[in-house]
Amino acid sequence: MPKKSHLVITISRELGGGGAYIGHKLAEELNMFYADHEIITQTAEKLSVLKEDIADNEEKITSFWHNFWEKTGIFEFYSEAVGSFAPTTAKIYEAESEVIQQIVKDHSAVIIGRCGFHVLKDYPNLVSIYLYGSVDARARRLMEVRNISELEAKTQITINDRERALYIKKFTRKNWTDVHNFDLAINTGKIGFDNATEIILKYIKSRTF
Secondary structure (H helix, E strand, O other), X not given: OOOOOOOEEEEEEOXXXXXXXXXXXXXXHHOOEEEOHHHHHXXXXXXXXXXXXXXXXXXXXXXXXXXXXXHHOHHHXXXXXXXXXXXXXXXXXXXXXXXXXXXXXXXXXXXXXXXXXXXXXXXXXXXXXXXXXXXXXXXXXXXXXXXXXXXXXXXXXXXXXXXHHHXXXXXXXXXXXXXHHOOEEEEHHHHOHHHHHHHHHHHHHHOOO
């Protein structure tokens, strides 16, 4: 770790909680590198797979049958027969963690998701944020940006929350919603994304690194 480390902000977010919006705003305001899809791109390159393979399988637990094929050796047979499968969850987590660690060596950065709060837990200049909100508030956001029904939005939220919680528990041994994991936990459904951004900026300015 360099003597003078970059400032790093990790954002752990519930679906519809404004993670991407707030992350972009913070990166623009503080002139920081915004790391979201770039993590997918670099991870795909590291694992020699398509970006879609990473995007479709990150922050969720790999299926039972996928793990079964890989552990029993049947995985190689199927790979030769029908082409390569997407990498396992564990491989994605390991590769993304390495990518995140390299990014913060090179840049002051806003890191979106991918257990960044845990991967960088020992990083000296870390500000870890958790963004959450009620299901109704988050559903309204999804309905707006994805042009879907309320039922579709709430279904997506339920599935995403469950998958993300299981993923974080598996690789960090921590409960995702425990506020002790973070410096700030903000209910964006009550105060809005712009106000949440201002709170984070004020907090950063008040911190002594």
